[in-house]
Amino acid sequence: MASSTTYSTQIAADILGTIAASTEAVVQQRPGAREHVLALAYKLVSTLETPSETVQRMGWTEPARFAATQMAIDLKIFEKLEEAHNAPVSLVDLVVSTGGDAALIARTMKHLSATNIISEIGVDEYASTPISTALTIPKFRDGISYLYNVAGPSLHSIPAYLKKTGYENPGNIADGPFQFAHKTQNPFFIWLAERPEYAEQFNNYMSGYRQGKLSWCDEGFYPVAERIGQRLNSEPPLLVDVGGGLGHDLLELRTKHPELSGRLILQDQADVIKQVGNPEKGIELIVHDFFTPQPVKGAKAYYLHSVLHDWDDARCLKILNNIIPAMSPGYSKLLVNENVVPDVGAAWPITSMDWLMMALGAVKERTEKQWRGLLQQAGLEVTGIWTYEQGTESLIEAEVAI
Ligand SMILES: C[S@@+](CC[C@H](N)C(=O)[O-])C[C@H]1O[C@@H](n2cnc3c(N)ncnc32)[C@H](O)[C@@H]1O
Structure with a gap:
């Protein structure tokens, strides 16, 4: 087995050791401990993954997770799980409440479970998680929708946009990747104001994006x-x-x-x-x-x-x-x-x-x-x-x- 190893066992061992040594700090909720371990956990994933797993994660796993999450939001699946108060919800119940095709809902629930958005309790039985619960609250739910529908296409179009402009650093608010992706000549905030549904999502998202992090008015930050x-x-x-x-x-x-x-x-x-x-x-x-x-x-x-x-x-x-x-x-x-x-x-x-x-x-x-x-x-x-x-x-x- 050792000869087929593609990752650095020493680096992985070092990261695991540092994470283990940080246990107390995380449990005690010491300032910065959570962020430190999270950064290490991401580094560990990058160290352990094979190149093909990295390509898969970036290319299909996360995009499919994002798409399935948006679809679940559209069908109010997370609300349905929430109503059950941690009791399992059957696939049949989800098909009835969403009106979606049973096979489609089943494969959606499987990917959402595999990527920890929801919890799979048994065969065709699902329950909420802290993440799916958060996704019933506008400031988190709308973060997904705004990023999926508005920011996502723009981020996706950056390579094509830059190829077209000869790799100049974008600097024109009325002619950048956003306008290229959304086929508009309007700057972002003007475009947004003309689309009340997205504007509402953006405003809700702004209320949520920094949640859970220490803020400027917390003790130990700005006096x-x-x-x-x-x-x-x-x-x-x-x-x-x-x-x-x-x-x-x-x-x-x-x-x-x-x-x-x-x-x-x-x-x-x-x-x-x-x-x-x-x-x-x-x-x-x-x-x-x-x-x-x-x-x-x-x-x-x-x-x-x-x-x-x-x-x-x-x-x-x-x-x-x-x-x-x-x-x-x-x-x-x-x-x-x-x-x-x-x-x-x-x-x-x-x-x-x-x-x-x-x-x-x-x-x-x-x-x-x-x-x-x-x-x-x-x-x-x-x-x-x-x-x-x-x-x-x-x-x-x-x-x-x-
Ligand atoms: C990125 S958001 C930040 C919102 C908030 N300060 C926060 O941190 O969550 C930028 C804000 O600028 C507002 N904005 C954009 N153009 C504006 C203008 N010309 N006058 C006043 N506010 C404007 C937007 O409506 C939006 O609420």
Whole structure:
């Protein structure tokens, strides 16, 4: 057997040893332990897999899993499993509830079981898992649908698009892989606004994509109370979430820092604000186009989360130049919550987000040097960068340069 081994047993053994040595840290939920072991587990898979298994996983296993999951969402299969409260659901019941062909539903359930989306209890009997349960909640369910229908085709088309453009780095938000894939001349957000079903999915997805990771306002990340809790007077708003989506960051801030007083303001485009409906207590809604002057003056903080990475430098400068006049020099802070691409050893959540940005807007994730350069060009001085762990977003704090 040893002579046919294609993987490095030494590397595999080393990874397994490191994983075993991390058991205590994972059980204790020490900061960064889960992410560390997850990265090792992926590395272990890459080490153990034969080249042909890697091709299979990339080429059929994951695409089939993605397609079967989307189909199960369309047929509300995960809801049906959920209704059974962990009791097994038979194939017959699923055929009746979905109206699908029995043979088709059976092969779908088999692949979803084999890839751990659902659990196979016995012959033609299935039950929910934590993943399938999550996929009944809009912020996770819509993540699959948005990525399958909108981002997926665009990512898939990148090689053909680049072949056509002679491998230039994409840089035109109105003529990139997204337009090539979706046969449009509209930039991503304009295209999205014209398709309410996808826009709703995107907004729900944005509420969920960072769930479960330490956030900027958690203890041990950005010292919120110390940096923005010290306020000169109680009149100006505490924080304006510019392009804040459905407001999940404000809710988190309010929940995790009930000691902070002050108005919290959510700004986004009209359709997004409409989707928010009735805001949670203490959160004000404003329809605002961030390419126009910021109407809320003198807030302690203006917060931009996953906003600037959607735009090229010229448009970022326009966004920033519309906020800066509203900032009180020496008092207001600009908080940019974004990935900072490390010079060495960038983790896959960041490198794949960089490719996603290429696919959607012909834009990119930025390095620390690029962030500092951009903010300085706008007339801002970076007063700190807080990073919790490789592969998570950083919090960049800046003030108006005096
Ligand atoms: C990637 S999402 C980030 C949402 C939220 N900050 C988060 O981190 O989940 C970008 C947001 O920018 C908003 N947006 C795009 N163009 C805008 C504009 N011109 N004015 C205001 N918001 C805009 C989108 O509607 C969307 O909610």
